[in-house]
Each structure stands twice: as structure tokens, then as C-alpha cells.
Amino acid sequence: MKQMQGIWIPLITPISGAEVDVPALQKLAGHYFSAGVSGLVVCGSTGEASMLSEGEKAQILAAVQDVVPVGFPVMMGIGGSYTQRVAEKLTRLEKFGTPPDAYLISTPAYVRPSQEGIALHFRALCEATEQPIVLYNIPARTGVHIETSTLSALSDCPQIIGMKDCSGRLEQAARILRTSPLRLMCGDDHLLSDFLSIGGHGAISAAAHIRPDLFCALYAMIRQGETARSLILFQQLFPLIRLLHCEPNPAPLKAALSLLGMAKEEFRLPMTPMSASGKQYLARELEKLMQIPAPQLTGISPAKRGTNLVFPSCVVR
Numbered sequence: 001m002k003q004m005q006g007i008w009i010p011l012i013t014p015i016s017g018a019e020v021d022v023p024a025l026q027k028l029a030g031h032y033f034s035a036g037v038s039g040l041v042v043c044g045s046t047g048e049a050s051m052l053s054e055g056e057k058a059q060i061l062a063a064v065q066d067v068v069p070v071g072f073p074v075m076m077g078i079g080g081s082y083t084q085r086v087a088e089k090l091t092r093l094e095k096f097g098t099p100p101d102a103y104l105i106s107t108p109a110y111v112r113p114s115q116e117g118i119a120l121h122f123r124a125l126c127e128a129t130e131q132p133i134v135l136y137n138i139p140a141r142t143g144v145h146i147e148t149s150t151l152s153a154l155s156d157c158p159q160i161i162g163m164k165d166c167s168g169r170l171e172q173a174a175r176i177l178r179t180s181p182l183r184l185m186c187g188d189d190h191l192l193s194d195f196l197s198i199g200g201h202g203a204i205s206a207a208a209h210i211r212p213d214l215f216c217a218l219y220a221m222i223r224q225g226e227t228a229r230s231l232i233l234f235q236q237l238f239p240l241i242r243l244l245h246c247e248p249n250p251a252p253l254k255a256a257l258s259l260l261g262m263a264k265e266e267f268r269l270p271m272t273p274m275s276a277s278g279k280q281y282l283a284r285e286l287e288k289l290m291q292i293p294a295p296q297l298t299g300i301s302p303a304k305r306g307t308n309l310v311f312p313s314c315v316v317r
């Protein structure tokens with residue numbers, strides 16, 4: 001995988017009759033590829049990876065790889081708190097299938113290890129694979145934060161190419177962008193505009209499942225210094241972004257996609273559907289967002305998306 005940037009979609013996992021709905025997943029993957037995003041992530045938090053078996057995760061990866069063109073990057077979320085087992089997961093995946101273009105690996109959840117423990121965890125995983133690794137800093141879910149000093153301690157690991165940051169700490173993000181070669185991707189949808197404005201390389205955005213064209217346009221505007229236009233667009237996106245995260249992700253997202261006829265609202269426990277009152281607000285905001293005209297875009301060759309272009313996957317005129 002070349003330099004990671006632009007808008008990436010952490011795909012939901014469609015479920016139907018308690019099983020992973022592979023045809024629906026492939027349809028979504030094709031839809032987002034055509035919409036111009038720079039890459040896809042399977043089995044992330046939005047993909048409800050905690051409620052999937054290892055076999056299902058491998059099947060999801062293969063199903064998505066099957067429908068996107070070669071060269072279009074697909075990343076895979078990997079979790080787990082016992083370092084040795086996580087390393088074994090990587091080895092097993094690579095033994096039986098085509099590996100993802102990169103792994104998105106979250107910090108160990110529940111254990112609350114020291115920063116040294118976090119660094120040793122990632123170092124052990126770097127020894128288990130030659131594939132690129134994107135660190136996933138999501139303290140609200142795992143209970144631990146990756147400090148800048150830990151990134152420095154890992155700077156000799158060539159597999160670590162970047163970090164997806166859901167910590168809400170913009171000041172730290174700015175420092176990392178100034179001092180390290182890592183690619184930094186925003187995972188906090190409500191901070192997207194700020195994150196990109198301080199030089200963030202892109203986003204892995206659950207909210208971008210809805211109107212991915214507008215998220216790509218926002219990215220392009222910020223990269224091109226069209227601040228006023230980007231602010232207007234972000235203000236239009238913001239109410240829906242908030243609603244998509246006002247109940248556990250991806251319940252509101254699946255509700256929105258179901259209103260658009262793109263997915264069922266089916267979950268595995270302990271995930272439950274969005275509340276009825278939440279859905280009322282969501283439906284109203286969704287209707288407004290769907291009416292925003294598509295920005296005029298000049299496409300960049302799909303083959304070059306997600307790579308080290310100076311400008312992202314779409315250019316707004």
C-alpha cells in the first residue's frame with residue numbers, strides 16, 4: 001500500500017437472519033468504491049468485529065477483496081488483548097488467504113496495560129507480519145491511550161505506517177504530524193474538519209457511509225485551502241454526524257442505511273437497534289443531507305486512489 005490518505009469507509013457488516021450477509025456487503029463495497037473513497041476497512045468497530053468469529057472475519061475480507069479492483073486498498077481491523085493470540089490471528093489469516101493491504105490494530109482492551117506494555121504488544125505484532133500496520137488509538141473503547149512517547153518507542157518498526165486517532169486530542173495529533181513521519185487518520189467524525197485542517201492525512205469515517213461524495217468533497221476543499229466552502233459543507237454534515245454517534249455506533253448508522261434501503265437493521269447482541277425517538281431525528285436530518293447537491297467533481301483515476309497523490313480522490317470545482 002502506498003501512502004495512506006483521503007476518506008476511508010470502515011464498512012458495516014450487514015447481518016441477515018443472524019448470518020453475515022455477504023452479497024449485501026459486496027454491494028456496499030462496490031458502492032463505496034464507485035463513490036470515490038480512497039479505501040475500505042473491514043472488521044473495524046463499525047463492522048461489529050467483536051461479534052464476529054475469526055472464520056467470518058476471514059470470509060468478510062475475502063468477499064470485499066473479490067469485488068474491488070486490484071490496487072484498491074482494503075484494511076482489516078484486528079483486536080484482542082492477549083498479545084500472543086493476536087499474533088497467531090495474523091499468522092493464521094496470512095496462511096489461508098490473501099492478507100489485507102494493512103492491519104488496523106487497536107490497543108489491548110480491558111487489560112489497561114502500561115505504555116511499555118502497549119509498545120511491546122505492537123512490537124510483537126510487527127514480528128508476526130510483514131504487512132503494514134496502522135495503530136488504532138481508541139481509548140473510549142479500550143481504556144488506554146497511545147502516548148506520543150510510545151509512538152517514538154516504536155519508530156524503528158517499519159511496518160507501522162500510521163495511526164487512526166479516536167482520542168479527541170487534537171493537540172497531540174498536531175504534535176505527531178509535526179514530529180513524525182506517520183500517516184494520521186481521523187476517527188472522530190465530529191473533529192473531521194479540524195483534524196484535516198491541522199494537516200491530518202485523512203479519515204476512517206463511519207459517518208462517511210452516508211453521502212461519501214460530500215466527505216470526499218470536504219477533504220478536497222480543505223486540502224485545496226477552500227476554507228469557507230469547507231466550513232459551510234461541514235456545518236451541513238455536522239448534525240447527521242452527531243446523530244450517528246449519539247447512540248452506540250453502528251446502531252444509528254445501520255438505521256440510516258436501512259432508511260436509504262442499503263442495509264438491514266440487524267445486530268448481534270449486545271448491540272441493539274437505535275431507539276425509536278433517535279430514529280425520528282435521524283430520518284429528518286438524513287432527508288436534509290440527501291438533498292444537498294452532489295459537488296462537481298473531476299475524478300482522479302480510480303487506480304490512483306488511496307495513494308500518494310498530492311490531492312485526494314476527488315477534486316471539487
Ligand SMILES: O=C(O)C1=N[C@H](C(=O)O)C[C@H](O)C1
Nearest residue numbers: 010044045046187205206249
Ligand atoms: O470502525 C471504525 O473504524 C470506526 N469506529 C469508531 C467507533 O465505532 O468508535 C468511529 C469511527 O468513525 C470509525
